[in-house]
Amino acid sequence: MKHREVRELMTHEVVTVPNNAPFKEIARTLTEHKVSAVAVVDSDGRPLGVISERDLLPKSAGQSDYFRSLPERDTWLEGKAAGTRAEELMSSPPVCANPDWTVAEAARLMEAQGVKRLLVVDDSDVLIGIVSRRDLLRIFLRVDEDIRDEIMGDVLALGVRQSPSAITVTVADGRVELHGTVEFRSLIPLLERMCRTVDGVVSVTQHLGYAIDDTDSA
Known part of the structure; x- marks a missing residue:
């Protein structure tokens, strides 16, 4: 990014x-x-x-x-x-x-x-x-469309290598919401942190599911 x-x-x-x-x-x-x-x-x-x-x-x-x-x-x-x-x-x-x-x-x-x-x-x-x-x-004057484009491209596609089609990103007044499913549970907090570092982001809220729980140590 x-x-x-x-x-x-x-x-x-x-x-x-x-x-x-x-x-x-x-x-x-x-x-x-x-x-x-x-x-x-x-x-x-x-x-x-x-x-x-x-x-x-x-x-x-x-x-x-x-x-x-x-x-x-x-x-x-x-x-x-x-x-x-x-x-x-x-x-x-x-x-x-x-x-x-x-x-x-x-x-x-x-x-x-x-x-x-x-x-x-x-x-x-x-x-x-x-x-x-x-x-x-x-x-923080950055337009929402530019913020969304960066999250879709640099964060999802390049950063965590998730298909943008699997996750819906909406941005309103700098507030980011994520919906969808990621492959591994451990990717969720990573994705949140990466979104927060995008210039112009005010907050990040996620409603994400996962296919594999790779955090279970049992």
């Missing part, structure tokens, strides 16, 4: 600032480009970090003194409130992905790192794109 890769979903034109960019320039860049984050890069285009709107907000209303006065000090907030240049404001090191990663791989890294976006770098670690949660969700 061919899964969509990060390179197909990422934004190629990344808004960037140098590590010495002043606070107001960063805020102006975010506003003018209507983005929620910018990448901080070195002179060779390699990412050093990311600055989001969240990194700039502690500066509002001159809160540096306020944060220092709190009973329980928050050094992260203090640092952001006191920062004046990109290198002081950015979250570093940046969380990066490769362009040939699948959507699932990118989503797992986002979840593990608790980030909303990944910078995409090439083999030389040069920034070539950015991919967000919203970008990854685009796989």
Whole structure:
């Protein structure tokens, strides 16, 4: 099966600032480009970090003194409130992905790192794109007919080598239902798992019978 890769979903034109960019320039860049984050890069285009709107907000209303006065000090907030240049404001090191990663791989890294976006770098670690949660969700815009065709061809015919005529596949709004009979009982959970990995699938429900119970150890 061919899964969509990060390179197909990422934004190629990344808004960037140098590590010495002043606070107001960063805020102006975010506003003018209507983005929620910018990448901080070195002179060779390699990412050093990311600055989001969240990194700039502690500066509002001159809160540096306020944060220092709190009973329980928050050094992260203090640092952001006191920062004046990109290198002081950015979250570093940046969380990066490769362009040939699948959507699932990118989503797992986002979840593990608790980030909303990944910078995409090439083999030389040069920034070539950015991919967000919203970008990854685009796989669920895939039409039902394409999902069904992939299940019928790549999953049934090639993956588990079952005759497509023995199994009926219906797809509605990404929800897959399987009806019919497979040769071996052990193929049922395998077929379910393979269907779930198809891009755009929301859920899989099976109503399958089997000819041979190859799971019986008795």
